Amino acid sequence: MIELENLTKRYGDVDVVSDVSMQIQPGSFTVVVGQSGSGKSTLLRMVNRLVEPTAGRVLIDGRDVASLPGPTLRRGIGYAIQGHGLFPHRTVAQNIATVPTLLGWPKAKIRARVAELLEALQLDPGQFAAKYPDELSGGEQQRVGVARALAAGPNILLMDEPFGALDPIIRVKAQDDVKAIQRRFETTILLVTHDMEEAFHLGDAIAVMSGGKLQQYGSPEDLLLRPANDYVSRLIGSSDRALRALSLKTARDAAESGDTDGLFPIAPDANLRDALAELIWRGADAAAVSGEAGTPPRRLSLRRILALGRGA
Amino acid sequence: MATHQAAAAPPRQVGTGALARLDRLGLLLVALAAGGLASLPFLTFKANRIAAGAGKTLADTLGTAVAAAFLAVLALVAAVALLDRRPRVRLAAALLGVGAMALAVGFGAGWLTPPGDRFARVAPGGGAWLLLLALALLATDALARLGLSPLLRMAALAGAAAVTVLAFRSGLFDQLSVMREYASRADVFGREARQHLLLAGGSVAAAILIGAPLGALCALSPRIRGAVLPVLNVVQTIPSIALFGLLMGPLAWLGRTQPWAAELGIRGIGAAPALLALTLYALLPVAANTALGLGRVPATAVDAAAGMGMTRRQILARIEIPLALPVILAGVRVVLVQNIGLATIAALIGGGGLGTFVFQGVGQTAIDLVLLGAAPTVAMAFVAAVLLDAVVDALGRRPA
Amino acid sequence: MSTMALAPRVVALVLLLAFLLAPQFFAPVFAPLTHNGAPPIYTQASLLDLAIAHLELVALATVGSAVVAIALGVLVTRRAGAEFLPLSRAIVNIGQTFPPVAVLAVAAPLVGFGQAPTLIALFVYGLLPIFENTLSGLQQVSAAVVESAKGAGMGGLQRLVKIELPLAAPQILEGVRLSTVIAIGTATIGSTVAAKGLGEVIIAGLLSDNTAFILQGGLVVGVMAVLIYDAMTALERIVLRRRGVRR
Structure with a gap:
């Protein structure tokens, strides 16, 4: 667990981060959202002490991060940033091996780990290991950046606008990849972004920051249904909040038992927003959601979706 | 009559085409070298270090037969410079020219110096320098176009240095005035x-x-x-x-x-x-x-x-x-x-x-x-x- | 240029002029550097005359190299001269490996001693920075700008004169300034082949082991170089700002 206690960072007379306290659950995907200058990056950089707090402290599993030397602390925490920050003079394999090398792992172990990570991120080791960063596409560079951050198997991964430099189509794919990786390695991820869409897409928990202050910290549903103040509701926007709410629920959770004869199938993992779009497109009233192994398919009706989207 | 006219047109096109196909850098370099060799001495001969120099043409230096052979080699180099655009071939031609010129200057100096004369000074004249300049430019251009990898460039440099050292060691240039100055120092x-x-x-x-x-x-x-x-x-x-x-x-x-x-x-x-x-x-x-x-x-x-x-x-x-x-x-x-x-x-x-x-x-x-x-x-x-x-x-x- | 930056330059200029016009006035300053009663101020020739001769040589050579180098730079960046581009780049690269002393020393026996070999050396040596900067300046003009000039119906010459040269001007002029400063320094070496100039004072100091001569020659040349470089920079700013090329 990561605990931020009354964290403050002051530059001159300005509080860039002001008295922020929050607890981040192990294995969660927490997203900090805010506009530029909101203090979100500074907050993130105080966790691995790239920025030293003016006041307050950070505890990781109950231990004050200030008790460790900065570099030692950072070797145990993954870190990925916008524009990937890959070292242009080192190969993909050398880049990924950065922290294991710093930690003095044996060569064979490093090589195996590099191959494992490249495969996990759908990059063929034989093809990519010896390439230089400038020979990769933007999406590939970003994936290598994530692989590098995960190289030493950290429990915690800090990400600062990691998808900021990607074009929209690649970005969604990259987000899904990171989410899959997070589930597979059960990493605690703290991610900073200015993009509310991204926050809803990725976050188990969302923290909204503005003017250095934490405006609201809660689940996506909380933010959507119970925004703490005007700023948060303006940031989320009201025009499509029903659809946003639907996008947080899956077909599996919403489906009911019932007649599924002749209905088109929909994946259990699909969210209700996508399911609704599919129903409208096909002009159907209901779809069949396949069940767990051995159980019969269940029915997801238009009426049910509309009921779940009714927020207030 | 119509067929005759049709046949008459193509040769004119071929004529201008052939001229346009000449490499313009090659044209410049050939003009430089040919002009230099025609108007300036190939070697200069001085009876001693402070005497006035006398210009010697190619024929004076090498004799008619050898001079003709040398010119034939230069003509071949010129043909490549004018007509062939492949950098490899141009580089080879330039190196051939430099080699031939080194021999002509070296042996020419030997032949011009009376046997046993330790005071006479023979030096390359304006014609030789311009020829060397043209050949060097031809080689430089070819090398620039080849775009050799760094490693190959170093290897080429080492090769050129080795050949140069060997040429000087062999005594080929010993009769040149620079080497006379070197010998006494x-x-x-x-x-x-x-x-x-x-x-x-x-x-x-x-x-x-x-x-x-x-x-x-x-x-x-x-x-x-x-x-x-x-x-x-x-x-x-x-x-x-x-x-x-x-x-x-x-x-x-x-x-x-x-x-x-x-x-x-x-x-x-x-x-x-x-x-x-x-x-x-x-x-x-x-x-x-x-x-x-x-x-x-x-x-x-x-x-x-x-x-x-x-x-x-x-x-x-x-x-x-x-x-x-x-x-x-x-x-x-x-x-x-x-x-x-x-x-x-x-x-x-x-x-x-x-x-x-x-x-x-x-x-x-x-x-x-x-x-x-x-x-x-x-x-x-x-x-x-x-x-x-x-x-x-x-x-x-x-x-x- | 702010007055803060201007003040030391004005002082330097005043001191320089005073020294050139009335060098004897400064004798006490240089006297401690001499020994055995050697003269503290060079008197074989008027320092002012030497300075003027020095600058004449530099100006003549630099104007010559600027004209030739810019013309060559324009030529090889046109389509008609593209064949010569790789070679001219290589020549610029190799040309810098010829030390000025070598150029001077080889030219002297060929064209006689005095101003002529110095002029040739300064001219040849001045070509390189200007050519290099002209080349990179012209090549950095954005293709979009040239395209839109074409689209507006400008011919090749109009494009060159109205678009490309003005946009490349800051870089080209930087090359000219660089050449000038190099020439001011290199011209001193000309005195080893009997060219008239401030090098004479320095050489006389070297030969008679008189540090006062070396220092006054070196100072005058150094101060002139800095002042002229700055003056050219300031002039360029004014002209280009008026043209809107540099903000």
Whole structure:
């Protein structure tokens, strides 16, 4: 667990981060959202002490991060940033091996780990290991950046606008990849972004920051249904909040038992927003959601979706 | 009648087409060489070192038959220069031409010199120099178009150097006046050449040791940068001979009053002020390029390195210096070439080096002696430039 | 240029002129540098005359190299001259490996001693920075700008004169300034082949072991170089700002 206690960072007379306290659950995907200058990056950089707090402290599993030397602390925490920050003079394999090398792992172990990570991120080791960063596409560079951050198997991964430099189509794919990786390695991820869409897409928990202050910290549903103040509701926007709410629920959770004869199938993992779009497109009233192994398919009706989207 | 007209048109097109197909650079070079050979002597002959020179044409030098053979080889080279655009072929032709010319000059000098005559001086004339220039340009152009990899360039340089040394060792050029000058100074030449290298190399090494950390400081702090770089800039505007001279006074004083300095060989004249002046000249490019190179390292790479737990020293050694190295070395290249040239001036203040021959030659109006000093200086600078360019390219190839 | 930056330059200029016009006035300053009663101020020739001769040589050579180098730079960046581009780049690269002393020393026996070989050396040496900067300046003019000039119906010559040269001007002029400063320094070496100029004072100091001569020669040349470089920079700013090329 990561605990931020009354964290403050002051530059001159300005509080860039002001008295922020929050607890981040192990294995969660927490997203900090805010506009530029909101203090979100500074907050993130105080966790691995790239920025030293003016006041307050950070505890990781109950231990004050200030008790460790900065570099030692950072070797145990993954870190990925916008524009990937890959070292242009080192190969993909050398880049990924950065922290294991710093930690003095044996060569064979490093090589195996590099191959494992490249495969996990759908990059063929034989093809990519010896390439230089400038020979990769933007999406590939970003994936290598994530692989590098995960190289030493950290429990915690800090990400600062990691998808900021990607074009929209690649970005969604990259987000899904990171989410899959997070589930597979059960990493605690703290991610900073200015993009509310991204926050809803990725976050188990969302923290909204503005003017250095934490405006609201809660689940996506909380933010959507119970925004703490005007700023948060303006940031989320009201025009499509029903659809946003639907996008947080899956077909599996919403489906009911019932007649599924002749209905088109929909994946259990699909969210209700996508399911609704599919129903409208096909002009159907209901779809069949396949069940767990051995159980019969269940029915997801238009009426049910509309009921779940009714927020207030 | 109609068919006749149709047939008449194509030859005219072929005619203009053929002229247009001639390589224009080749045309220029062939004109340069042919004009030179036609209007200027191939070799000049002087009965002794101070006698007036007499120009000798190709035929005078080589005899009609050999001259015709030589011209046939040159005609072949010219044909390639005019018609063939493949860089490989042009390079081969240029090298063939240089080889043929070396033989013609070497043997020609031998044939012109009466047997046993130790006073006669034979030197390449304007025609030979222009021919050499044209061939060198042809080769340079071909090499530039070939775009050889750094490693191949170094290999080509080593090959060319080996062939040149062998040619001089073989005695082919012993009858040329430059080599006559060399023969009477062989031992001094070796010493001055070493001294020259020591002055240029030593001053650049010192400039790297001082200038690189200075440049790193400039990269860290704009305030230091604002204080250091303008001062070094002003140092560069002091004329070299004045800077050499100005350092004589303080060093002479140091040598007179401080026993340790005297022991180190620090005196008002000689190598010490020369080395110091050359080092001062080299500081600006080294420091400025170090600052520039470090400043260009992507901030994200440094941030990522810090975020992954590299210490400040590791970031410098593993990220910043490797990334800045091509730019720093580009500065070293400029400085090394510049100091190999400037080291000739050391001779004016008793610092030795190949400038000794240049200034002796100027004093005696003996161009051969000037060449004995100047040609190796140019060769050294050339080798240094090609080598360091290749290293910079090899390093710079990785990061985009 | 702010007055803060201007003040030391004005002082330097005043001192320089005063020294050239009335050098004897400064004798006490240089006297401590002499020994055995050697003269503290060079009197074999008027320092003012030497300075003027020095600058004449530099100006003549630099104007010559600027005209030739810019013309060559324009030529090889046109389509008609593209064939010569790789070679001219290589020549620029190799040309820098010829030390000025060598150029001077080889030219002297061929064309006689005095101003002529110095002029040739300064001219040849001045070509390189200007050519290099002209080349990179012209090549950096954005293709979009040239395209839109084409689209506006400008011919090749109009494009060159109205678009490309003005946009490349800051870089080209930087090359000219660099050449001038190099020439001011290199011209001192000309005195080893009997060219008239301030090098004479320095050489006389070297030969008679008179540090005062070396220092005054070196100072005058150094100060002139800095002042002329700055003056050219200031002039360039004014002209280009009026044209809107540099903000």
